[in-house]
Amino acid sequence: MLSRNLGSFLFVLTVGAIVGAVYSYVLADMMGWGLGLLALWRGAVRGVIVATIAVGLEVWISNSPVGRWQRSLKFRRGLALRMLITCCILLFSLAATHLVLIRDKDTYVMWFQQGLFPDFLFAFCTGIFIQFMLQARRLIGGRTLTYFLLGRYARPTEERRIFVLADLKGSTSITEKLGDQKALEMITGFFLDIDPVITKRQGVIHNYVGDEVIMSWRDRGPDGNMRLLQCIDEIFQIVAARHDHYMDKYGVAPSLRMGIAGGPVAVGECGWEKRQVVYIGDTINRAKRLQEACKAHGLSVILDAETANDITLPMGLGLAQVEETTLRGRASATQMLTLTAPDGSALEALTPETMPA
Secondary structure: OHHHHHHHHHHHHHHHHHHHHHHHHHHHHHHHOOOOHHHHHHHHHHHHHHHHHHHHHHHHHOOOHHHHHHOOHHHHHHHHHHHHHHHHHHHHHHHHHHHHHOOOEEEEEEEEOOOOOHHHHHHHHHHHHHHHHHHOOOOOOOHHHHHHHOOOOOOOOEEEEEEEEEOOOOOHHHHHHOOOOOOOOHHHHHHHHHHHHHHHHOOEEEEEEEEEEEEEOOOHHHHHHHHHHHHHHHHHHHHOHHHHHHHHHHHOOOOEEEEEEEEEEEEEEEOOOOOOEEEHHHHHHHHHHHHHHHHHHOOEEEEEEHHOOOOOOOOOOOEEEEEEEEEOOOOEEEEEEEOOOOOOOOOOOOOOOOOOO
16 A cells, blocks of 8 residues: 555656646746746756645645545535635645745746746646546546546456445434435435545445445455455444444434455446446345345344455454355355454444344
8 A cells, every 4th residue: 555655646746747847947938037947947846846745735634624524515615625725735835936946036026026927827727627637536436537547447357356335224214213314414424434444445435325335345365355354443443433423413323234245246337428337246246145144143244254265354353153054146055254353242243222123
């Protein structure tokens, strides 16, 4: 994960340097400043500094309470606010780097009189472009957008993935108690709470279907797959940490049932007006059956033994047998397991008081 983030950061810095150098050279030529290669150097340095500040603030804001508040805003308000913030960050960074790089007072005054407005237009247009791209990435999904651009799934192919199907337990009774709109508000807020953890652990969120979220991880071997269970453990930590908040606000606290299954799936692009990357295979069906089995057994997580053998358990988590049974739609028997906490109890087990009727 560190190498991937470092690679992304270096890519952003490189793009910043190139864009900064070209912009500075063109601006100097238009204004007749005659800086030549010095404009390219200054522009590249400014581009790197601006990109560093922008990325740093983006990461800081995203991981702060302010970031969560921004994510909770309606799409248009959130987009407008993020555009404004990005433009301000870029304009401030451009002005600050000029102050540092231009030592001569007269030259700086000349930039302030002639170059500030072009810098403002550049920051404004760049800010709009960046946020539109980020919002498109969020609407489609970062990896999915990349796959579309690269044409990775233009033709159906096969991948090995581990799917996690998680739905809200007791959603029917929650909706009856709160009403449709209030229940949707709670579900939206809950998914907003757990979304960053899934992204941090390199999971892909494929879809939200009512009270269910479908996510998956690329099969990267036992040690690489461990991040999936780390993600689930962190989700339950969030559930516990936010319990009082939801009880105070809604009078009910959400929790999840999760079915986990790994194996080969067929994947390819589908549709035209609403183009999607679609996954089909027995692996997803098995994950759904295991999710349904959670309700019958009063558990929050069930996975099959075959999938468990391909995942290294994080420290503190264990496995316990549930039963061996033939899942609906399958010919062979499946050994079902559940995750256990350090004390040996089932991870986030449903108590009789909270189990839906």
